[in-house]
Amino acid sequence: MKNQNALPVGAAVQKEIEQSPKRKVFEGVYVSLLPLNAARDAHDLFSVSHGTAEKERLWTYMSYGPFTDENKMQQWLKAQEEAVDPLFFTVLDKRVNKSVGMVSFLNIVPSMRRLELGHIWYSPLAQRTKINTEAIYLMLCHCFEPLKYRRVEWKCDSLNQRSREAAQRLGFEFEGIFKQHMIIKGRNRDTAWYAMMDRDWPAIRANMEMWLYENEAGTISLKELNSKLKRPARSTLTNE
Numbered sequence: 001m002k003n004q005n006a007l008p009v010g011a012a013v014q015k016e017i018e019q020s021p022k023r024k025v026f027e028g029v030y031v032s033l034l035p036l037n038a039a040r041d042a043h044d045l046f047s048v049s050h051g052t053a054e055k056e057r058l059w060t061y062m063s064y065g066p067f068t069d070e071n072k073m074q075q076w077l078k079a080q081e082e083a084v085d086p087l088f089f090t091v092l093d094k095r096v097n098k099s100v101g102m103v104s105f106l107n108i109v110p111s112m113r114r115l116e117l118g119h120i121w122y123s124p125l126a127q128r129t130k131i132n133t134e135a136i137y138l139m140l141c142h143c144f145e146p147l148k149y150r151r152v153e154w155k156c157d158s159l160n161q162r163s164r165e166a167a168q169r170l171g172f173e174f175e176g177i178f179k180q181h182m183i184i185k186g187r188n189r190d191t192a193w194y195a196m197m198d199r200d201w202p203a204i205r206a207n208m209e210m211w212l213y214e215n216e217a218g219t220i221s222l223k224e225l226n227s228k229l230k231r232p233a234r235s236t237l238t239n240e
Contacts, residue, residue, distance in 0.1 A: 016148045018110035021087050026138040029213065030095070030130045033103065033138055036088040038081050042074035044099035045090065048123035058121045061157040063184050084108075086119055091135050093126060100126040103135055105143075107153070114151040115143065120163075130212055133222065136170055137208045144201040154194040157184070167194040171204035171226040203229055 003009045026033035034041075049055050050066055050073075059065035067073035080088050086106035093100045101122035108115040117139055122132060143149045154172045156163035168174065172194035181191040196204065207225040214220070 013150070016113060018113075019147045020084070020108055020110050021105040021115070021142060021147065023084075023087060026089070026142065028094075028134040028138050030093070030134045031138070032092040032094060033089040033135060034092055034099075036077060036081050036090055036102070038074050038077035041090045041099050042070055042077055045077070045102065046070040046073045048098070048100055048125065049121070054124050058124070061160040061163070061184075062119075062121065063182075088119065091122065091126070091131060093131060100131065101135075103139065105139065112151075113147075113149045114153065115149060116153040116155060118155065132166065133170065133208060134212055137205075137212065140196070140201065140208075141205070144198050144205075148198075150198050152196045154196075155191050158190040158192040160192075164192050164194075165223075167192075169223040169226065171200065171207065171229065172196045173200075173231060200229060200231060 001009055001011055023035045025035070046067065047070075049058060050070075056066045064076065065073075067076065080086070085108045086104035087108070088102060088104045090099045091101040091103060092098070102119060103117065104119040106116050106118050117136065120132075120136075126132070140152060143152050152172075154163075154167045154170075156167070158164075158177050164174075173196065175193045175195055178191040178193060180188060182189040204226060207222060211220050211222040211225065
């Protein structure tokens, strides 16, 4: 597409009402996402993320944690409780009625209809279950449907292989590495950047629902399903 001066320009975008993610309960089959409540959540969250080397591995790539004791973690949670960006939620495992991790919406830009999913961590007991997939599914439904966002981002330390694999398994597309992007806990962080577009969401949603709710035999691979997505080629400048 070109403008009146014969220069390439982006496609026109329909104006939508500017909306931010809601502080509400999101209900799934396996999880509930509950707005963070430090007094309610601190004990469960501390117990599932501290006390053994295996549990405390999850803090390796986070900018905070592990905490010296439950009170310190509760103080940190309390400081985040009323924040709107990041907007934090506790992930409740409905099988055991226990909080097993956290997620958030962040870097929220309603005027540009984009945001990021981040501050994502889970107890080792929740990893490699349907908990993360359904938590992200619920968040993406909220972003792309009532909010009508165009772009949802996922960013992580480039060395965090588990997070990078999760992003691609969930249908996010790798966009590149931002080198020397941050200093985290006194160490360099190159950031791996992933994103999902609204145009891709219907197919990704169908794949997620198939894997989550029609996969009792465990024979469906979400990674394989999403690897077959037909994505538009990235736009490039030309002399045409």
